[in-house]
Amino acid sequence: MALLAPSILSCDFSRLKEQLLMAQEGGVEVIHIDVMDGHFVPNITFGTLIVEAVRKILPKAFLDVHLMIQNPQDCYLDFIHAGADNISFHLEVVPDFDFLINLILKAGAKASLAVAPGTPVHMLDQILPKLYMVLLMTVNPGFGGQKIIPGMDQKIIQLKKKIKLRGLNTLIEIDGGIHENNIEYLASCGASIIAAGSLIFSQEDKITQKVREISDKIKRF
Numbered sequence: 364m365a366l367l368a369p370s371i372l373s374c375d376f377s378r379l380k381e382q383l384l385m386a387q388e389g390g391v392e393v394i395h396i397d398v399m400d401g402h403f404v405p406n407i408t409f410g411t412l413i414v415e416a417v418r419k420i421l422p423k424a425f426l427d428v429h430l431m432i433q434n435p436q437d438c439y440l441d442f443i444h445a446g447a448d449n450i451s452f453h454l455e456v457v458p459d460f461d462f463l464i465n466l467i468l469k470a471g472a473k474a475s476l477a478v479a480p481g482t483p484v485h486m487l488d489q490i491l492p493k494l495y496m497v498l499l500m501t502v503n504p505g506f507g508g509q510k511i512i513p514g515m516d517q518k519i520i521q522l523k524k525k526i527k528l529r530g531l532n533t534l535i536e537i538d539g540g541i542h543e544n545n546i547e548y549l550a551s552c553g554a555s556i557i558a559a560g561s562l563i564f565s566q567e568d569k570i571t572q573k574v575r576e577i578s579d580k581i582k583r584f
């Protein structure tokens with residue numbers, strides 16, 4: 364069953380609690396949290412305090428933390444202590460990603476690798492069995508509200524095929540530019556966690572309704 368993971372990057376931070384509770388009311392189980400450091404990507408977003416706050420507001424949600432930072436090895440543990448259930452870091456910035464995956468697992472969280480649109484999936488071949496998810500970025504990391512990059516469907520299909528052929532359970536998460544016009548198709552390609560920011564949080568007072576509607580559309584995959 365494909366699951367929606369609302370990305371709080373697009374929420375109204377003056378109404379964080381209210382909007383998270385609306386998402387929960389709609390049945391959300393996963394919350395996607397984008398951490399940006401102004402180095403790996405130009406923007407700076409938030410750190411562990413926001414993860415702690417989301418954990419407090421939604422004690423049972425699965426917190427999917429997407430680290431778009433240059434040195435994830437320096438702070439992955441702080442995010443786990445703050446309440447992250449999954450840590451995704453970018454393959455592009457950690458040459459010894461196997462080592463960091465082991466550290467995350469040892470700390471008791473799920474470990475996943477994020478890959479930018481231009482990074483080929485064969486880079487994951489060795490590490491795939493250890494990963495909880497592969498986070499396929501469907502836009503260039505750094506900003507919400509972008510348009511999906513064409514051809515990302517083929518990347519999902521290619522990765523799904525690899526996972527299946529090897530009899531693995533690794534999940535595929537997609538992130539960026541997901542909207543009503545592509546979400547069902549991308550779920551049918553093999554994406555089972557679908558991060559969406561503007562699609563959900565541009566709804567302001569209709570977040571609950573939107574979450575229900577979208578979750579309903581993708582649950583058959």
Ligand SMILES: O=C(CO)[C@@H](O)[C@H](O)COP(=O)(O)O
Nearest residue numbers: 370505507508539540560561
């Ligand atoms: O990691 C990122 C952006 O770098 C995402 O998680 C965005 O938050 C997705 O936003 P939308 O494209 O859904 O508005």
Ligand SMILES: [Fe+2]
Nearest residue numbers: 397429538558
């Ligand atoms: Fe993200």
